[in-house]
Amino acid sequence: MRHDYAVIGGGIVGLATARALAQQHPDASILLLEKESGPARHQTGRNSGVIHSGIYYKPGSMKAQLCAAGVQSMMRFCDDYGLKYEQCGKVIVATEPHELPQLEALYRRGLDNGLDVRRLTGEQVREFEPHVQALAGIRVASTGIVNYRHVSQVLVELARSHGTQVHFDTCVTRLTPTRDGYDIGTTAGDHAARVVVNCAGLHSDRVARLAGTDPGGSIVPFRGEYYELRPERRHLVRGLIYPVPNPDFPFLGVHFTRMIDGSVHAGPNAVLAFGREGYRKTDLNVRDLAEVLANPGFRALARQHLREGAMEMARSWSKARFVQSLQRLIPEVSADDIVPCAAGVRAQALTQRGQLVDDFLLVDGPNALHVCNAPSPAATSSLEIGRVIAGRVPPLAARRSVAVQAPPPRPQPRHDQGPQGVHA
Known part of the structure; x- marks a missing residue:
């Protein structure tokens, strides 16, 4: 069967992308391929579970913009599906005099990014964290915590309820360009898709090269x-x-x-x-x-x-x-x-010059889009990244008519289930 979209990678960015594609293209046939036996087994399921505020990122960058929007969309998602989260805030503290100018620069960056940030004296830091010894600090109110494995499990259930085919234990080994898309070779059989979206995380550069695209770095x-x-x-x-x-x-x-x-x-x-x-x-x-x-x-x-x-x-x-x-x-x-x-x-x-890619990196390819850099705060920003990708993927040529059935009721998340990996 030839699909309209094939998403490679079952971490939170891939799952959010599949959801956004289904929302923006409700008559499309969508396939999601993941090499592990379940979702969120790598970066997503092993991160610290922080809903980041966006204070560290250069104003105007994709990280700054999508993280600020992602805080709100992630918390709304959790509210919609009964997932536990907490907007607990965080403190960033200076413990040495030479750190004070950098702390002030962070405070200014937070203001530039439109965040609710507050300067703290050492005594005021201890009002929030009594055991911390600091010269000064800043309080970032919008930071929160959540279990991204649970978020990912709900995204899988939503994908399937809207007709997306989710295949685990399916490692992509070949991407062969065709006149109208790609033939996709995997360890569990072959597929075909008009457009490929690469959200393969730790292996995203290799998947891009399989498709004949320069990922812009390794x-x-x-x-x-x-x-x-x-x-x-x-x-x-x-x-x-x-x-x-x-x-x-x-x-x-x-x-x-x-x-x-x-x-x-x-x-x-x-x-x-x-x-x-x-x-x-x-x-x-x-x-x-x-x-x-x-x-x-x-x-x-x-x-x-x-x-x-x-x-x-x-x-x-x-x-x-x-x-x-x-x-x-x-x-x-x-x-x-x-x-x-x-x-x-x-x-x-x-990059080949030894520069760490500082922002999210989306690379266009023929009938493809490759997410080639999505470290933190990608989990926080995932729903917004998915929306950006769904609006940017190459348009489908010669769309075939598809009979669409009404989706079943939205799934109720089961918080006691999902991958049993440990956050790190």
Whole structure:
């Protein structure tokens, strides 16, 4: 059967895209292909569950615009389908005098992005987070927490209720251009589609190249390792506590995140993963690692951030160093208070010149659109990213007439089900 649209990837961006396509093109035939046995098994299901405010992103960028809109659309979605979330807000704190100018710059950026941000003195920080020692801080009220695995499961149910064919355990191995689209080879049989939308996350650059499209960069996997506070020490953290990010290093730094289930995660660091799905220190994929090491862009990045990278590696192997980073925020935390928990891997696009792609990256191809960079805040922004994609995909040529049946009633989400992976 030839479909109108084939979406590759069953993470939250792919699922949101399938939903938006069904909404904007209700007579279209839509196929979603995912190589894992269920949705949200990688970046979506292993992130920190934060509904980000958008404070960090350059005003006018796709990240800034879609994140601000995504906060509202994600919370409305949760309200519509009975999913638990909390708009708890977060504090970003300066613990050293040299961080104060960067904290002020973040405050200004928040205002530029139209956010509800408030300056805090050290005493005022402790009104929100009594155990934090800080010189100053800012409060970002719109930040929230949710379980994105539950969101993804509802999106699967919605997709199927509106006629989308969702195929798990189906890895795409071939994309052959045809006169009116693509023949799609998979590990579970062949398909055909007039338009392909690539939302393959950690493998998005490879899928783009299968279709003959330059993805604009290569995916470099960075593992984020987390610890979890023991239950008896969760009282140390009320909400979300972030440091002022290092302006010379493109990650947010080790922070505390209260999850929607009440647990508290501490992390992540950011180290090179030796495989695109390298969630453990011992995981090694020779092909993936060889590609990274042969990439001149990665070598340039490593030279530029040699000191910071070495510190991240030391923190990865030394619990004592990890704890020292946490104690900058909460001095009471000790090594006995934390236990390791599951890690995540960030799919970060990197140019050949060694520049991390800073914004979401959508690349047009013949009868295709490729999402080639969608790290955080992609989960927050996912419903908005889906709408953008659905409005941007190539128009369908020679649309065939399709008899459309009324969809069944909207599914009621079952919060006790869904993938059982652990947030990281």
